[in-house]
Amino acid sequence: MTKCLCAAISKHIVVATELVLGDFLNTLIRLFLVVTLCCFFTLSQLSDAKEIEVGLEPFPPLVNEDGSGLVIDMLNTISTNNNLYFNFHIMTYGRAKRELESKRLQLIGLTPYQLETQQFYEYATELNWHINTYVDFFSLNKSFFDIDELPDGSIGTLIGNADFFSEIIDVPAIKFVEVSSIEQLVKMLALGRLNVILFERVSIMSTIKKLAVENIYYKNMGIVPASLAVANTQQGIKLKTQLDKLLIQLDHQQHFSRFINYTAKDDDGKVTIDNNSSL
Numbered sequence: 001m002t003k004c005l006c007a008a009i010s011k012h013i014v015v016a017t018e019l020v021l022g023d024f025l026n027t028l029i030r031l032f033l034v035v036t037l038c039c040f041f042t043l044s045q046l047s048d049a050k051e052i053e054v055g056l057e058p059f060p061p062l063v064n065e066d067g068s069g070l071v072i073d074m075l076n077t078i079s080t081n082n083n084l085y086f087n088f089h090i091m092t093y094g095r096a097k098r099e100l101e102s103k104r105l106q107l108i109g110l111t112p113y114q115l116e117t118q119q120f121y122e123y124a125t126e127l128n129w130h131i132n133t134y135v136d137f138f139s140l141n142k143s144f145f146d147i148d149e150l151p152d153g154s155i156g157t158l159i160g161n162a163d164f165f166s167e168i169i170d171v172p173a174i175k176f177v178e179v180s181s182i183e184q185l186v187k188m189l190a191l192g193r194l195n196v197i198l199f200e201r202v203s204i205m206s207t208i209k210k211l212a213v214e215n216i217y218y219k220n221m222g223i224v225p226a227s228l229a230v231a232n233t234q235q236g237i238k239l240k241t242q243l244d245k246l247l248i249q250l251d252h253q254q255h256f257s258r259f260i261n262y263t264a265k266d267d268d269g270k271v272t273i274d275n276n277s278s279l
Helices: 001-048 072-078 093-101 162-169 182-190 201-211 234-247 257-262
Strands: 052-054 084-090 107-112 125-138 155-158 176-179 194-199 216-232 269-272
Touching: 052 234, 072 084, 072 155, 072 194, 072 234, 084 201, 093 107, 093 125, 093 216, 107 125, 125 201, 125 234, 155 162, 155 182, 162 216, 176 269, 182 194, 182 269, 194 257, 201 216, 201 257, 216 234
Parallel strands: 052 084, 052 107, 155 176, 155 194
Antiparallel strands: 107 216, 125 194, 125 216, 216 269
């Protein structure tokens, strides 16, 4: 009788063990299936995401050399939940235009909205989005603001901007010197290697402040809306349509409030480098 009882107990233990193991294996299988499905849908979404190669010229604080900036934040904001991925490349404006023309980039900036050369608009078209920027002369000597008296090679600007600026202020492009960075411009001006700088107000003033260069005067030469451009192709126009729809939903005033407030200065004056003038 004892042997029969032990056999019965053993049998129940085996059955119970099989049931427990079966439930455990079923749980593992279900968990595996859930994880697999999650990974599948995640990879599917990533594979469907549109990757956009973007070339941007340093234009602080809109575009900083370290890859940060208000425009970059804006593009990252609209990419969220919209199946877009922006791959940013910081480069000169001249290179950005060449890369867009050769189809190696899909989006570039910042462009002078509707003010670029005729050649540019043969291969590029701009988004509807734009933000007003102030283009100023900067010099250690206010007498150099008389552009008719400036010699050749005395106006400094960034690479890719001379042709555009020469049309805007109506002076020969030979009067310009193009360099690769804003810091280089300010240092050349401080050393007397340039008579004047011609570029966007906030980016130059913030760099002057950063380098603590004193006694620099400025004079406004006009307002130039800054924008972004795509290739003038079927795919480029499709991307423009998508981005225009997303950007129109952005609260422009709130997103760029610090930049807009900083531009509210007199048309001419002396650049201040105290801490209270920072962005």
